[in-house]
Amino acid sequence: MDSIEEAQRLLKTHQLEYPDVGVEDAITYPRQSGHRKIGCIGAVSKVFGMAHSEAKEVVHLSAAWGFNRKTDKEFHDALFDDLESED
Numbered sequence: 413m414d415s416i417e418e419a420q421r422l423l424k425t426h427q428l429e430y431p432d433v434g435v436e437d438a439i440t441y442p443r444q445s446g447h448r449k450i451g452c453i454g455a456v457s458k459v460f461g462m463a464h465s466e467a468k469e470v471v472h473l474s475a476a477w478g479f480n481r482k483t484d485k486e487f488h489d490a491l492f493d494d495l496e497s498e499d
Contacts, residue, residue: 415447415451416450416451416454416455416458418447418451419442419445419447419451419452419454419455420454420455420458420459422441422442422445422447422455423438423441423442423455423456423459424459426438426441427459435456435460435470436470436474436475436476438456438459439452439456439470439471439474439476439477440474440475440476442455443476443477444476449471449472449477449480449484452471452476452477453467453468453471454467456470456471472484
């Protein structure tokens with residue numbers, strides 16, 4: 413699923429049903445529902461009132477997305493290496 417709006421709706425619904433659940437636990441809900449990381453970042457930013465950069469860090473470092481951290485870092489590093497080699 414790619415819709416930030418749908419991930420946002422899921423997070424809002426989850427927060428209404430479980431108001432005492434923190435961000436870390438709430439992040440697992442859109443992840444388990446098949447949303448991509450980018451949708452989760454956008455949803456966390458909007459639902460929890462975070463800056464996009466803060467939401468990105470929270471999602472990236474969460475247990476729900478931890479399995480993907482190494483691959484994301486490798487992709488990010490390779491992208492910047494390619495961009496620097498073009499200069």
